[in-house]
């Protein structure tokens with residue numbers, strides 16, 4: 001969702017530094033963008049709808065700049081609605097992530113002479129600031145006065161053309177600060193800062209910071225008291241954030257998965273044991289997530305049950321209300337999230353905490369809200385995931401859960417062996433020329449269809465859900481994954497001659513049922529693609545899988561590649577699908 005990038009220094013490259021920062025944040029999903037710089041006692045700004053990729057900035061040199069990528073919520077995708085918002089004078093420029101829930105009420109509290117120029121919920125904040133600055137001692141104090149009046153989860157940043165200061169306050173949406181030799185930075189994703197510095201501080205909810213050429217000061221929003229800033233050195237690898245010769249991040253990140261699974265196999269044994277120990281001590285266990293992370297959570301439920309005989313519940317994080325009544329201090333909630341900033345996951349985790357539950361997290365973004373909130377946080381360490389679609393973070397979550405299931409049955413080494421083997425199998429699948437040929441053929445033969453169905457039974461059911469999600473997100477085809485046993489309870493009504501149906505039949509368990517489903521859809525003219533170690537008369541095409549423990553990774557890799565090829569074939573942008581955001585930070 002919306003991205004924020006700011007820069008305060010003595011070096012006048014502000015606008016271009018911020019433009020580059022916004023380019024990095026493109027992956028979050030956005031539909032317009034803008035930058036403000038400090039000119040001669042006034043704000044100068046540049047805004048545009050559409051993509052930032054080939055954009056140049058025509059703003060003059062300035063040492064202080066603030067930029068934003070907007071994902072529209074209130075008001076359409078227009079130049080006027082793009083941030084920054086300048087208020088009535090040209091003294092302030094304000095940008096905002098989140099939603100001002102009480103924007104209409106706040107508007108009524110303003111003096112009557114303010115002129116609005118957008119339909120956003122945000123703009124009211126800059127007009128309020130114009131009033132609050134009259135009685136505040138400085139910019140940060142004025143922003144805090146505004147911030148205390150706002151309902152909803154937000155991050156707000158403002159630049160003052162009179163003082164060349166920037167102030168930022170947050171409640172909900174992420175903000176990281178960076179300390180570098182050439183100045184101080186702020187961004188809605190710390191990964192956007194590592195090109196400039198590894199010295200990072202994360203703003204907590206209810207905190208605000210004032211940035212100037214003299215440094216950074218941190219404040220508690222409610223009381224206004226000054227706090228100590230806690231800078232840390234992050235260890236992420238900046239190299240992993242580049243395209244490294246791939247045309248798209250999606251393709252690159254698909255191909256990183258064998259390495260990611262291999263690293264988890266050897267590096268996460270202890271963490272898996274820690275999680276297994278929490279699971280064995282808990283009375284009840286809940287796995288939660290959104291999107292792909294939810295699908296990984298559902299696979300985890302099958303793994304815990306099959307490998308360790310341990311029952312658990314899986315819930316979509318936004319449906320956590322379903323399990324709240326059962327939570328107690330003896331409950332364990334395992335939250336899965338690539339970004340660690342998904343609002344529904346954070347809400348669910350906070351709700352679980354209020355009921356005394358222990359919280360474990362499987363999270364990729366070090367220092368994210370979830371990472372910091374959890375009692376036990378297992379970092380996936382798969383490097384920045386820049387494509388909006390989850391690929392390597394999903395398989396990383398599967399791998400940690402597989403290891404944990406084996407740790408729970410006191411044989412983590414077996415999990416490591418399985419994952420090492422899975423990493424090799426996945427590498428072979430991705431390397432094989434025949435994979436590319438078969439996937440291209442499947443893409444060609446399915447790409448002009450409206451519907452596509454993926455059938456999986458038992459542990460293959462969540463894999464079917466995830467494969468369908470990948471295809472639908474990136475190619476805009478209607479793809480639906482479902483439990484194969486449900487075929488005759490509805491979906492079969494939509495199967496007509498040529499309808500693509502994928503059948504997940506990677507192992508002997510439930511193979512007979514999977515093949516029966518293939519026969520039933522084929523009898524109605526479906527074009528069938530089997531994900532299976534063997535060909536079958538009821539498969540028009542077979543994508544080869546190997547063994548039981550590697551199949552989840554092979555199915556994930558093959559269906560991601562297929563989704564990627566379908567996106568290219570249908571003229572879609574694989575890295576930035578329409579309307580989607582990488583991390584959904586608003587409700």
Ligand code: G6P
Nearest residue numbers: 290291292293337338339342390
């Ligand atoms: C968005 C992304 C998905 C992701 C989901 C959960 O919908 O587009 O790719 O699976 O959020 O994100 P998280 O960061 O919590 O894993």
